[in-house]
Structure formats: C-alpha cells, structure tokens
Amino acid sequence: MKVCKFGGTSVASAEQIRKVVDIVVSDPSRKIVVVSAPGKRFSEDIKVTDLLIDLADTSLAGKDPTDALHNVVERYQQIAEGLDLDSGIAQIIEQDLIRRLKKDQSDEILYIDSLKAAGEDNNAKLIAAYFQHIGIDAEYVNPREGGLLVNLRPERVRALPEGNEKLCTLRDKKGIVVFPGFFGYTEDGTLRTFNRGGSDITGALLAAATNAELYENFTDVDCVFSANPTVIENPQAIDTMTYREMRELAYAGFTVFHEEALVPAFRHKIPVCIKNTNNPSAPGTMIVRNRDHALQSVVGIAADNGFSTLFVDKYLMNLEIGFGRHLLQILEEEEIPYEHTPSGIDNLSVIIRSEHLTDEKEARIINRIETELHPDDVHFQHDYSMVVLVGEGMRHTRGLAARAASAIARTGANIEMINQGSSEVSLVFGIQEKDENLVLRELYQEFFTEVPAH
Numbered sequence: 001m002k003v004c005k006f007g008g009t010s011v012a013s014a015e016q017i018r019k020v021v022d023i024v025v026s027d028p029s030r031k032i033v034v035v036s037a038p039g040k041r042f043s044e045d046i047k048v049t050d051l052l053i054d055l056a057d058t059s060l061a062g063k064d065p066t067d068a069l070h071n072v073v074e075r076y077q078q079i080a081e082g083l084d085l086d087s088g089i090a091q092i093i094e095q096d097l098i099r100r101l102k103k104d105q106s107d108e109i110l111y112i113d114s115l116k117a118a119g120e121d122n123n124a125k126l127i128a129a130y131f132q133h134i135g136i137d138a139e140y141v142n143p144r145e146g147g148l149l150v151n152l153r154p155e156r157v158r159a160l161p162e163g164n165e166k167l168c169t170l171r172d173k174k175g176i177v178v179f180p181g182f183f184g185y186t187e188d189g190t191l192r193t194f195n196r197g198g199s200d201i202t203g204a205l206l207a208a209a210t211n212a213e214l215y216e217n218f219t220d221v222d223c224v225f226s227a228n229p230t231v232i233e234n235p236q237a238i239d240t241m242t243y244r245e246m247r248e249l250a251y252a253g254f255t256v257f258h259e260e261a262l263v264p265a266f267r268h269k270i271p272v273c274i275k276n277t278n279n280p281s282a283p284g285t286m287i288v289r290n291r292d293h294a295l296q297s298v299v300g301i302a303a304d305n306g307f308s309t310l311f312v313d314k315y316l317m318n319l320e321i322g323f324g325r326h327l328l329q330i331l332e333e334e335e336i337p338y339e340h341t342p343s344g345i346d347n348l349s350v351i352i353r354s355e356h357l358t359d360e361k362e363a364r365i366i367n368r369i370e371t372e373l374h375p376d377d378v379h380f381q382h383d384y385s386m387v388v389l390v391g392e393g394m395r396h397t398r399g400l401a402a403r404a405a406s407a408i409a410r411t412g413a414n415i416e417m418i419n420q421g422s423s424e425v426s427l428v429f430g431i432q433e434k435d436e437n438l439v440l441r442e443l444y445q446e447f448f449t450e451v452p453a454h
C-alpha cells in the first residue's frame with residue numbers, strides 16, 4: 001500500500017486534478033491520497049493558502065472581507081466547473097469559510113490556522129467528490145476523525161503518536177482515502193496547522209502510521225536536483241539519496257520536500273519517492289536509509305538566506321564556566337531557536353533565522369548580555385546566507401573543504417563562517433546574502449561540472 005501526497009501545483013486547477021486522478025487509478029496500491037490547497041497555476045499566481053491568510057488578516061483588522069472571500073471561492077468555483085461538478089459545491093465552500101470567519105478571534109494564531117486549513121480541507125472534499133463523480137470508490141477523511149493528533153499551543157506544532165493507532169485503520173478503508181494535508185487537531189478538538197509546506201508532513205505521518213511500502217510525494221519537477229533549478233540551469237538529477245542528506249538539504253533551501261517530513265519516514269523506515277505529476281513516468285528521486293556514497297561524495301548544494309549573527313567577544317571566554325549556557329539561556333527566554341554556534345577561544349557567534357528577531361528583542365538581548373556577561377563586544381549582524389554542501393561520502397573525501405573555500409574565493413565573496421557538522425554529512429559556509437547566487441553557481445561548477453579528461 002502506498003501513500004501519495006499531491007502538492008499545491010498538482011491540485012491547482014481542474015486540469016491538474018484530472019492528472020492526479022489518472023495517477024492514482026493507474027496503480028491500485030495508491031490507496032491514501034493527501035492533498036494540498038490549490039497552489040500556483042503560473043508563476044505570478046497566488047496560492048489559495050496565501051489568499052486565505054489575506055482573508056484572515058482582513059477579518060482580524062475589522063475590514064470588510066467580501067473581496068478576499070470572493071477571491072478564494074472563485075478558485076474553487078473554477079475548479080468545480082472544470083471538473084463538471086455541481087456548482088453547489090462552491091456555495092458549500094463559501095458557507096464553510098463564512099462559518100470559519102465567525103469563529104472566536106481571541107487567539108489570533110488559532111483563528112488564522114482555522115482559515116488556512118480551509119484550503120486543504122475543502123480541496124480534499126472537492127477531490128473526493130470528483131473521484132465519486134467519475135465512479136471511483138473514494139472517501140474524504142477529516143484529520144479529526146482520522147486520528148491526526150497534534151500538541152497544544154504555545155509549543156511548536158508537532159504530531160502526537162497517540163493518534164497512530166487510529167490513523168493505521170485508514171489502511172482498512174474499502175476505497176481510496178482523500179485526506180487533507182497541513183493540519184491536525186489537539187485532543188480537545190482545536191485545529192492547528194503545520195508550518196508552511198506542511199502537507200508533506202501529513203503525508204509522511206500517514207505513511208508511517210499505516211506502515212506504507214512507499215510514500216510518493218508528487219510535485220512539479222521530475223526529481224530532486226543537485227541544486228535549486230531556479231538558480232542553476234539544468235542541474236544534475238539525484239536518483240537516490242539518504243534521509244540525512246535530504247534533511248540537510250531541505251533545511252537549507254531545497255523547498256521541494258519539507259524538512260520536518262523526513263522524521264516520520266526515517267523513524268519508520270518508509271522509503272520516499274519524489275515524482276512529477278506532469279511527468280509521472282519519470283523515475284523520480286528515491287530517499288532511503290543508505291546509498292552507495294562511493295559514487296559521489298557531494299550529492300547536493302543548497303543555499304538559503306535570511307540569517308543573522310549574534311557575535312559575542314570576551315577575553316578569556318574559554319576559562320569562564322557556564323558562559324555559553326548563560327548566553328543560550330538568554331535566547332531561550334526570548335523564545336529564539338538557534339541554528340549554528342561557531343566559536344573561537346574568546347568569541348562565540350550564534351546564527352539565528354532573522355524571522356525570529358525584532359528590534360525590541362535584539363535590544364533586550366544586547367542589554368542582558370552586557371549586564372549579565374560583561375563582554376568586550378556584542379552585536380548583531382544581518383543579511384547572511386548559508387550555503388550548504390551535503391553528502392554522505394564527504395567524510396571520506398580529503399581536500400573537499402579546501403576545494404569549496406577556493407571556489408568561494410574565486411567569486412570574491414568573503415566567508416564569514418564555516419561549520420562542519422559533527423556528522424560530517426554537511427559543510428556550511430556563511431556568506432553575505434548579496435553573494436548567494438554567485439557562490440552557489442561557482443560551487444556547482446566545482447563539484448558537478450565534469451572536467452574534461454586530458
């Protein structure tokens with residue numbers, strides 16, 4: 001039995017949904033189908049999830065939501081018409097959205113979550129209705145009835161294993177199960193969404209709970225490429241990679257698969273295949289436990305921006321017991337997660353995703369460090385990118401860091417930070433954001449462009 005997840009671009013229009021149905025019925029083992037909200041139909045298009053966030057914000061601001069509501073309903077109406085479904089379905093969706101708009105606004109995050117989730121929820125209902133319309137036995141399953149349990153706020157949303165027993169029974173359903181991605185329910189019935197792109201997580205959770213033979217993740221590219229195809233022209237395809245490699249690359253900008261979706265697949269040893277809805281016969285990329293890394297030391301290079309550095313310098317820092325713990329505790333009390341902590345004997349940098357910082361938080365942190373830790377220097381710096389080389393074989397390859405550093409030097413960019421994770425599956429370079437694409441292209445050239453034999 002396979003679990004298949006279809007991303008936003010795969011369910012963005014009636015034409016795309018017809019492809020989804022063809023793919024599902026072409027393999028009887030494709031039993032559980034997880035769907036996203038309608039995504040972009042063309043590059044300037046707006047995802048339904050973004051339209052829903054706009055709708056929630058409009059309502060929270062006390063403004064008239066009529067236009068924002070119309071924008072969402074219109075998308076579903078077009079899809080329903082294109083699939084020859086009863087036009088009443090768009091009215092049902094409109095009623096559902098109006099019901100959500102009237103909900104309690106006292107917790108803004110939960111209010112927005114409820115509206116955001118309407119994208120996947122209504123799309124799953126619509127797609128199940130289309131399966132039935134063309135005579136295929138299929139059923140919409142709501143995550144609450146299905147057993148997708150999540151933890152309570154204010155903790156970061158994550159699935160709870162207590163739901164797994166119920167989720168496992170999805171295997172026994174007679175027809176095809178159409179399950180909305182992106183959200184689950186707490187024990188007391190409160191809806192919470194995962195982070196953006198979180199339908200990948202739903203698919204992985206269902207594949208793990210039902211012990212599927214394969215988790216197929218359908219998107220709009222033939223495979224995972226060794227570098228972002230929007231920056232590098234015709235990058236090499238990756239046919240097989242490990243969970244660890246995908247996790248590192250997903251973290252650093254390979255948006256094709258959500259980093260949090262690897263955990264359930266990895267823990268339950270479910271192989272993952274990334275495939276293209278627009279070209280389903282292409283083999284795709286397999287993500288598995290082990291691969292023969294002798295064949296290739298670097299499997300991919302990712303780059304992501306939006307990082308800041310907290311730099312702290314103090315003479316004899318290395319002799320001061322508890323300095324690092326105290327510094328990180330200040331960040332913890334400001335509810336800031338951190339990414340890397342490269343250090344020297346007298347200084348420590350903490351790399352943070354800038355989205356977690358505000359001017360007020362930065363001022364408070366600097367003030368506390370100055371008064372509690374008495375540094376010689378403390379400041380924030382912004383606009384950094386992390387470029388990450390990833391590969392299981394890297395730890396067995398000598399001179400790789402030197403090759404990467406020389407390639408970066410050739411671009412004229414300055415390396416602000418180097419961090420080799422203790423697992424040695426990745427090598428991270430901190431550079432200025434403005435140099436990101438230049439550095440990515442040079443590194444790609446260095447590690448993936450064949451040097452002609454002499």
Ligand SMILES: Nc1ncnc2c1ncn2[C@@H]1O[C@H](COP(=O)(O)OP(=O)(O)O)[C@@H](O)[C@H]1O
Pocket residue numbers: 006007008009010036039197218219220221223224225226227228229230253254255256257
């Ligand atoms: N290394 C990579 N390999 C493949 N796709 C990548 C890579 N890095 C970034 N992407 C982007 O990920 C996109 C697919 O992910 P996403 O937009 O989340 O799709 P979906 O709507 O199917 O969930 C691709 O269109 C591509 O632009």
Ligand SMILES: N[C@@H](CC(=O)OP(=O)(O)O)C(=O)O
Pocket residue numbers: 006007008009036037039047049050119181182195196197198199200
């Ligand atoms: N629709 C949600 C969740 C998701 O997974 O979407 P997609 O499959 O389009 O990445 C989002 O836009 O974040």
